[in-house]
Amino acid sequence: MKLLVLAVVIAAVSSYHGDNNPESNPSPWQVGKAYRYNVKSHTLARLEEGPNSGTAFTANFIIRVKSPGRLQARLENPQHAQINEQLPYERDLPENLKYQPIQNLDKPFEISFEGGRITSLNLPSTISLQHENLLKGLISTLQVDLSTYRNIHGSQDNYDQEQQQGLFRKMETDVTGDCEILYTVSPVASEWRRELPKFASEEDPIEITKSKNYGHCHHRVAYHFGIPEGAEWTGTAHNPEEDQFIRRATVSRILAGKLGPIYKAETTSTVQVHPHLYGKQKAEVHSHVHIELESVEQDSEAEWEKPEGSRTVKNLLYAMSTKQIATHDSSSSSSSESHEHTINEEPKQRSRRSMRASKVGAIQNYISQQKKHRDDSSSSSSSSSSSDSSSAYINDEMPGLNEPVYAALYMSPQTHTDKKQNSVNAQKLLQDIAQQLQNPNNMPKSDFLSKFNILVRLIASMSTEQLSQTSRTIEAGKSSNNNIKKDMWMVYRDAVTQAGTLPAFQQIKSWINAKKIQGEEAAQVVASLSSTLRYPTKEVMIQFFKLARSSEVKDQLYLNTTALIAATRFINMGQVNNYTAHSFYPTHMYGRLARKHDNFVLEQILPPLSEDLKNAIQQQDSVKAQVYIKAIGNLGHPEILKVFAPYLEGQIKVSTYLRTQMVSNLNVLSDQRNRQARAVLYSILRNTAEPYEVRVAAIHNIFISNPTGAMMQAMAEMTYDDPSVHVRSALKSAIECAANLRGPHSWELSRSAQTAQWMLEKNNFGYQYSFKLFNDGFDMENDLEIFSALSHIGSDDSLIPKFLKYSVKSKNTGWNKIQASVSSYKHFAEILKESMFYQQKSKSEHRYSSSKISELLNIKRDQSDPLEASFYVDLANQQRYFTFSEEDLRQLPNDISEYFKKLEKGVEQHYTKILNQAQVSVMFPVAMGMPFIYKYKEPTLIHIQGKAKGEFTRPTKEQPQYSAQMAKEVQFTYARNIDGDVGFMDTISNQHVSVGVVSKLQLNVPVKLDIQVKPKQFKIRAEPLHPEQDSTIVHYSVWPYSAVQKKDSIVPISLDPTSKVVERQRKILSVDTKFGQATSTVFQFQGYSYSTDFKNFGTVFNSPDFITNIASIFSQQDIAMTHFNLRYLAKQSQNMAVTLRAVYDDYYNQKESGELGPAADQADFSPNSEARRQAIAKRVSAGINTAKAQVVDFSATFEGSHKADYVLTAAISESPVDPKVQYALFAGKNSAQHGKSQFNAVGTAKLPRSNALNFLQVLDNDLKTTFEADIKFNHNANVHLQAEAERSKRYTEELQNHPLAKQCAQDIARNNQYTHTCHRMLVLAHAPDYMKLSVNYKDISNAYKNYTYHAYMFAKHLGFWYADVNPIKTSPEGKVEVELEASYFDQTLNASMLSKYGYVRMENLPIPRAAPAALAIYQPFQPQERVANFYTSHQYQPYCSVDGSKIRTFSNRTYDYTLTSSWHVVMQDEPQEHGIGAEVVVLARKPKANQQEVYISYKSETGKDLEIEIQPAPEGSKQPRVNVKTNAKKVSEGELTIYWNDVEQKPLLEYYYQQDGALMLNIEEYKFRTVYDGQRLVVLASENRQSARGICGSMSGEPRDDYLTPEGLVDKPEHYAASYALNDENSDPRTQELKAKAKQEAYQPKNKYTTVLRSDPQWQQQMSASSSSEEDWGSETVYRSRSYDKQRGPCAVKQQVQYYENHGEICITTEQLPACQSHCHGDEYRIQAAQVSCRPKLDHQYRAYRDQIKQGQNPTVTGVPKVKQFKVPTACKA
Secondary structure (H helix, E strand, O other), X not given: OHHHHHHHHHHHHHHOOOOOOHHHOOOOOOOOEEEEEEEXXXXXXXXXXXXXXXXXXXXXXXXXXXXXXXXXXXXXXXEEEEEEEOOOOOOOOOOXXXXXXXXXXXXXXXXXXXXXXXXXXXXXXXXXXHXXXXXXXXXXXXXXXXXXXXXXXXXXXXXXXOOOEEEEEEEEEEOOEEEEEEXXXXXXXXXXXXXXXXXXXXXXXXXXXXXEEEEEEEXXXXXXXXXXXXXXXXXXXXXXXXXXXXXXXXXXXXXXXXXXXEEEEEEEEEEEEEOOEOOOOOEEEEEEEEEEEEEEEEOOOOOOXXXXXXXXXXXXXXXXXXXXXXXXXXXXXXXXXXXXXXXXXXXXXOOHHHHHHHHHHHHHHHXXXXXXXXXXOOOXXXXXHOOOOOOOOEOOOOOOOOOOOOHHHHOOOOOOOOOHHHHHHHHXXXXXXXXXXXXXXXXXXXXXXXXXXXXXXXXXXXXXXXXXXXXXXXXXXXXOOOXXXXXXXXXXXXXXXXXXXXXXXXXXXXXXXXXXXXXXXXXXXXXXXXHHOOOOOHHHHHHXXXXXXXXHHHOOOOHHHXXXXXXXXXHHHHHHOHHHHHHXXXXXXXXXXXXOOOOHHHHHHHHHHHHHHHHHHHOOOHHHXXXXXXXXXXXXXXXXXXXXXXXXXXXXXXXXXXXXXXXXXXXXXXXXXXXXXXXXXXXXXXXXXXXXXXXXXXXXXXXXXXXXXXXXXXXXXXXXXXXXXXXXXXXXXXXXXXXXXXXXHHHXXXXXXXXXXXXXXXXXXXXXXXXXXXXXXXXXXXXXXXXXXXXXXXOOOOOOOOEXXXXXXXXXXXXXXXXXXXXXXXXXXXXXXXXHOOOEOOOOOOOOOHHHHHHHHOOOOOOOOOOEEEEEEXXXXXXXXXXXXXXXXXXXXXXXXXXXXXXXXXXXXXXEEEEXXXXXXXXXXXXXXXXXXXXXXXXXXXXXXXXXXXXXXXXXXXXXXXXXXXXXXXXXXXXEEEEEEXXXXXXXXXXXXXXXXXXXXXXXXXXXXXXXXXXXXXXXXXXXXXXXXXXXXXXXXXXXXXXXXXXXXXXXXXHOOOOEEOOXXXXXXXXXXXXXXXXOOOEEEEEEEOOXXXXXXXXXXXXXXXXXXXXXXXXXXXXXXXXXEEEEOHHHOOEEEEEEEEEEXXXXXXXXXXXXXXXXXXXXXXXXXXHHHHHHHHHHHEOOOOEEEEEEEEXXXXXXXXXXXXXXXXXXXEEOOEEEEEEEEEEEEEEOXXXXXXXXXXXXXXXXXXXXXXXXXXXXXXXXXXXXXXXXXXXXXXXXXXXXXXXXXXXXXHHHHOHHHHHHHHHHHOOOOOOHHHHHHHHHHOOOOEEEEEEEEEOOOHHHHHHHHHHHHHHHHHOHHHEEEEOOOOOOOOEEEEEEEEEOOOOEEEXXXXXXXXXXXXXXXXXXXXXXXXXXXXXOOOHHHHHHHHHOOOOOOOEEEEOOOEEEOOOOOEEEOOOOOOOEEEEEEOOOOOOOOOEEEEEEEEEEOOEEEEEEEEEOOEOOEEEEEEEOOOOOOOXXXXXXXXXXXXXXXXXXXXXXXXXXXXXXXXXEEOOOXXXXXXXXXXXXXXEEOOOOEEEEEOOOOOOOEOOOOOOOOOHHHHHEEOOEEOOOHHHHHHOOEOOOOOOOHHHHHHHHXXXXXXXXXXXXXXXXXXXXXXXXXXXXXXXXXXXXXXXEEEEEOOOOOXXXXXXXXXXXXXXXXXXXXXXXXXXXXXXXXXXXXXXXXXXXXXXXXXXXXXXXXXXXXXXXXXXXXOOOOOOOEEEEEEEEEOOXXX
C-alpha cells in the first residue's frame, strides 16, 4: 500500500509542467487598449427603519494597458455626495444628490498585474492614504484571478478552462483582507444584453462570482477591543460556545468576456450588528462598488507623465501607514475550514478519519509546492493558517509608552502629532460637564454621559506630554472648596482612567507615585485599569505589577489590595489566557502585544507573589495571605498549582479557611479548561479525609472546568455514600442544575451532567447544606441569554453559609460577581455582639454547671482559629477584594464610634464616579475602502453630594439599649447610558457617518433626611432638598438616530442639528398622569413610546426564566423612540415633608376579662399613639388566659398647609394555655383637606388542643379550628367572615394507612413515641385538610361589591382547564361561600366558590409540598419553623429526642440506647472565656424503667440563671413535678408559670402542661425549649450549633460528627452514649463499664491532605517509558525532551536536538534542549519554549535530519520557525 501511494505521488509530481504557460492564467487586459469605466459606489449606514446616512462616489476610471503586466490608470472627475435621508429602496440612491469634486484624486498611477491578479500599485506621493484605500477598493472589484495561484485543494474544487466553468477556492488579497474566496465561474443567461446594451453584439460573456470567507484569513486589517467572551465577529459562529455578534459578507459579481474585457464588476460588503451588541433589530452598513465598462478603444497615445514622487504599494490591503504590510502567500492545504481563533481550551480528541485527512492534505500540499516551485511559501493546514502568530496581523506600528494609539479612534490614517486644540476642548467639556452635575434635572437633555465619552476620546488622543500639561491645570481643583472645580477634577480623573491608552496609564502612575490620588480614591481608579487598558505589552504589564508592589502602594489601605488584584487580572487577560489575549485586545492591528511564549510571568510575576504568600503565612497574617492567594489565583497560570501545592498537601500548615480559599481561587484556571487543575480538584473531592469546606470548594470549580462524563457518573454515585452531607448535597444540586441547562454555551456541561443525572440520590438535602446552582435564561427569539450561578458552602455552626458567591453573566456585560466568605459565621456574630452589646455573666453556683460538666467528662473544646473573612465584588468591570481578621472585626465598633464622633461635629461628602461598564470597539474596511466602525459603551455615573450630622449611643451596664439619630442632606444621582453606534468613516469628507441607539436611565434623589432609631422604634422624616424646585426623579428614554458628524466633533450626536431621530407614525403608549393629590404631595408620570414592547406589559415577562424577565425590563426588544419621566412637582405640592414611623410593642402576662366584641370605630387618629397601642393590646387580650399581645404601629404624616396623617395599627394576642387567638386591625386617615376615614377589623381563632408526643392519640382526637372576623369601614359598611377548618375522615384514614404511620405505630409499641418518623406524622396529623369560609356583607358600595365579581372571574380563569363553572347555581345577595379540600399526599387542592354570579369549582390545583407544615396546629414548633425545617432537613430548628430505647440527635442521627440510673449529659454548651452565649446543661437519667428525670442548668447572657429539676408525675397526677431555682422573679403561676427577666424586659422562663400532661418548657422566648412527659424528653435548641456536646450530638448538621466523644471517635452507639454518663453516687455499673471501654477504643479524628499532581519515581519512570513524546499541558501541547545518545553512562543532563512528528509533518528544534537518556529519568521538570521548523514527512532532507537525531546527532535546521513548548528535566538520575 505504501508503494502504491508513493507511486501516485511521484507520478503526480513528474506529470505536472507548472503554470508558466500564459494561457493558464489569462488576463482581461489587452496591450494597447484603453478601457473607460463608469464608477458608482456608495456606503450607507441604516437601522431597520428610518433615514440612511452615508456617502456616494462617482467617477470615470481610465485604464490603459501599456505593456504586459502593467496598467496606467487614473480617475476622471471624481465626485462625492453626502446622504442623510429616508430612501425608498434599500440600495437605490436618490437622483438629486449634490456631488462635490474631490481634490488630488485624478493623478495617474500604475497597476502591476499577473493575469487577473493585482500584484502592486505605484502611486503618486501626493495621494493620501485615505485616497489610496479608496483606490484599492475600486481596484479590488476589478481583480479576477482564475489561475491556480494560492488555490485551496479539495475534492470539491474544480475548474474547466476550456468550458470556463467551475467552482474553486483560493486565498486572495483585496482591500478587506487576505482571505479565502469562493470563485464560481458559469455561463450567463441570454438576457445579459439588457444588462450590457453597448456590447450586445459581442460574444456571450461569463459570470464570475466571488464570495469571501472571513472565517479563514491569512491577514486581516482590523481593530478590536473589549469583545465579549464568545462573540464571533471575524467569521461565522460554528461552535456552540460562540454567538454571532457581527454578520459580515462580501460578494462580487463580474461579467467578463472569455478573453476579456471586464464589462461589469460589482462588489457588495454588508455588515450587520445590533447597536446594543445583541438583539433582533440589526443596524447595517452597506458598501457597494459598481464599475461598468463604457468603451474599449485602441490606445495610441503616449504614456501619461509620471509624477515626480511616487511610492510602491505591494498589495491591496487597507493601509494604516505608508510602511508596507508583509503578507504570506501560502494557501491552505486541506479542504477543511476553520476559524482563526486561538481558544484557550484543551485540545479535543481527534478521530482517525480527521488524522487521515490531515495526512492526505499534507501530501497534496507537498505536490502543490513542487508544482509551484516557490521556495518562499510555507504550507500549513487550514487550522493553522489562521494562527495568531506575533507577526500575522501587524498593520500598524505599536506606539511607545508616551504616544497615543491613533488607530483606536477611527482606524483612519492620520498624522501622529498632538493637536493643541485637544487640551482646550477637553477643558471646555470639563467645565460644561461639571456645571451640569450641579443640576441633574437637565442632565438627560444635555446628554451629560455622551459628553463624557467625547472627553474620553479627546484624552485618548493625547500624548504623555500633552496629558501632563492638561492635568496640571485641572489638579488644582482637587482641594478646592468650589464644587464645580472638585467635579472637574473627579470627572477628568475618571476620563483618564477610561481612556485606556499608554499615556493615560503613565499619568495615573505619576498621580499615585506623587500621592495626588491615594487610598480609596486611587483604588477605584486602579480597579478599572484591568478592563480599560487596551495594550497589554510586556513592559506595561510589568510596570503595572511593579506599581502594585511598590512602597507607595503597599502602605495604602484599599489601594494595595486593589492594585495587586487588578494587575494580576490584567496579566491574565493580556498574557496567560490566550483566548482573551487574542480576542479582547487589538491583535489584528498590532499583532500579539506580548510574545505568546514569553516566560516573564514565571520569572518576574509568580515568584515574588509566591514568596509574599509564604512570608504572610509564616507571620500568620491572614489578611495579606488572602490577598496573595486571590492575586495568584487571578493569574490563572498552570504553575500556580505548584505554588499552592505545599499548603494543599499539608507540608506547610495553614487554616482550613485559607486552604478553601486556595481551592476556590483555582476558578480562573478552571475556567480556562485546564486539565491539570481539574485533576487536582477532582482528587481533592475524592479525598474524604479532607475537610468538607475544601471539598465543596473543589466541586464548585470542577463544574467550571467541564468535567467528563466518567467524572460526572462517579460524582453522582457519591451522592449516596459520601460521609459528608455537604458534599452529597453540593454534588446533587450541581449535577441536577447542569443537566437542565439549555443555553448553547452550556451544551457540553449539560450533556456530561445528563449522563449522570439518572444515578443521583432521590432524597432532597436541605438548603442549609452546601450547593451549586446553575440557571440559564435563553431567549433565542430576542437574542438574549443570561447565565447565573450560585455557589454555597454551608456552615457547621450556623444556617448562614461560610462561603456564598453569586455570579451572573449576560452576552453584553460579561460576568458580574459578588462573594463573601468567613471561617466561622458563629464566631463572626459573637465578635460583633461582644463588641456592640453589653453582657453580664451569672456567678451562681449550680450543682451541675457547664464548667463542672466539662471538668467531669474532660470535655476539651478545640481552641477556635482566629477569625478570617473576605468580601469580593466584581461589578462594572471593577474587582474589589476586602479581607478581614479577627482584630479588624473587634476594631469595627471603635471605627464606628470614631465615625459617629466625626458625625457629631458634622461631615460633608462629595463623591463623583463615572466609568464605562462595558466598552466594545470593532473596526475593519469594507468594499469601498472605508473603515466600518462599531462602538458600544455603557457610561455610568454615581454622584453623591451632601452633609450629615448625628450621634450614636452604645449599650452600657446602666443603659443596655442602643439609640442613634442622624440628620442628612443628600443629592444622589445615578445615570447610565447604553450607547451603541454603527457606521463608518467617510474618508473622502472626513466625516463619521453612523446610526445607533442611545438608551438613558437616570435616578435623581435630592432629599433631606432626619432618622431616629431606638429599640422597637424607627422614625424617618424626609423633605425635598430644594422645596421650591420641581425635580425629575426618574428618567428613561430610548433614542434611535441617524447622523453625519465631522470627525473629532465635540458636539454630542443628540445635540447636532444635522442628526435625525428615527420616529414611527403611531405611538404605542402615551401617558400623562398625576398622583399624590390625596396627600398634597404631587408627582407626575409622563411619557410615550413607539415600541411594541409597551403594547402589553405581560409580554415583557414571557420568558420562563426569572432573571431573563428582569433583564428584559431594561432592554428593549423592539427598539423605538421612548421617553418617560417621573417628576416631583414641588410647586403644586402643599405638603413638603413626610414623617414615617414604625413602632413595635409587646405586652406580657395580660389578664383582661371580657370579650373582643365586634369591630368598632376608633377616636384616636394621632400618629405613634401609645394610648391607642395599649388600648388595642388590651382589647385583643380580653378573655385570653395569661395572654401575650404584640402590637405594630405604622404611621405617615404629610406636613404642610394640607396636613394629613395615615396610621395603621395591628395587634395579635395569644397564650399557650388558651385555645383562642385574637386579632385587631385599625387603619385611619386624618386629612385637613378630606376629613377622617377609618377601617377596623377584629378576628378570633379557636385552635384545638394538640398532642405533642403521641401520634396515635392525635388521630383519635378531632382536629377542628374555627375563625370569625368582623370588618367595619365607611361608617356602616360591614363584612363578617366565618370559617371552619378540620381534619377530614378521608385524610385521617389516609394517615392511618400511610407507611410512615405503620412504622410509627411500631415505634410507639416499643415505647419510642418521638422518632423522626413519628414527628413527621405528628405534623401531618395536625394539619387540617378541609376548610369552609362564609362571607356576609351589607351596606357596602357597588365598587366593593364588584370585588366579588372580580373574585369570581379570577377564580374562573385561574383554574383554566381545572375549572368547572355553573352560572345557574348562585347564592343570595350579600353572601359568598368558599370551600377548600387539600390532598397533601397528592400535593393538590380542590377549591370552589359560590356567589351571586355563579358557582366555580377548580380541581387538582397544585400546592407546595410544605403546605401541611405551614398549616399544622402543632406545638412546640412555630409555623415558620415547621416550614423552614421542611426545606432544611430539620436543621432550621433542630430537635433531639431521648426516647424509650432510641435517641435522635440534633443532626438527624438515630441510634439505639436506653438511659440508665446514671446521669447522662443530654446537651451541654459552655461558651469560651469571654465568649458570647448562654451556658446550658441538660441531664437525664432513668431511675426506673419507665421514668425519666431531667436536670437543666441555664445561665443567660444578661446574668440571669435557672436551675430546674423535673421529675415524673406523682401517682394520681398527670403533671410532672418542676422545681425551679433562679435569680429571676416569678410573675405568674397557675396554668402558665412565668419568671421575668428584668434586664431584657421579657420572660426568662415559661412552662405549662398540655392536655395529655406533657410539660412544655420555654426559656428566653424560644431560645431553648423542652417537651417532657415523664418517660421521654424532646429538646429544641438552635443557638448551640457545633458547640453542643452530649448524647444529642454537636448540632453541626453532619451525622458523622455525632460519633465524637470527649475521648475521641467511637463507632458503637452504646459507647457514644455511655461516654457522656456522669460518675456519681447514682451511677450504673454497666454504664461505667461501657464508658471505660469507649475510652479504650476511642481514636482521634485526623485530616489527610491531598497530593497535588505528585507521582513516585517508579510510576514516573514507567509512565515515561510507556508514553509517547507528546503530552497535554494546560491549554496547549507540550513535548517531552529525550536524549538519543546510545552510549550508556552516568545519569546527567544531555543537550539534544529534538524532533516530533505530527499531522503529516516532521518538526525539529533549531537548538539543543536538556534531556535524559533512556536508562535515566528526570528528577524535576520545567517548561521551556523552543523554536521548531516543520516540513512535510515526504521531505527527504528532514527525514534525514530525523534519522541523524535518532543516532544521537544534533543537526542544524533552517526554515520558517514557530514556537513550541517542551518539558525538559533540570536533573537526571537512575
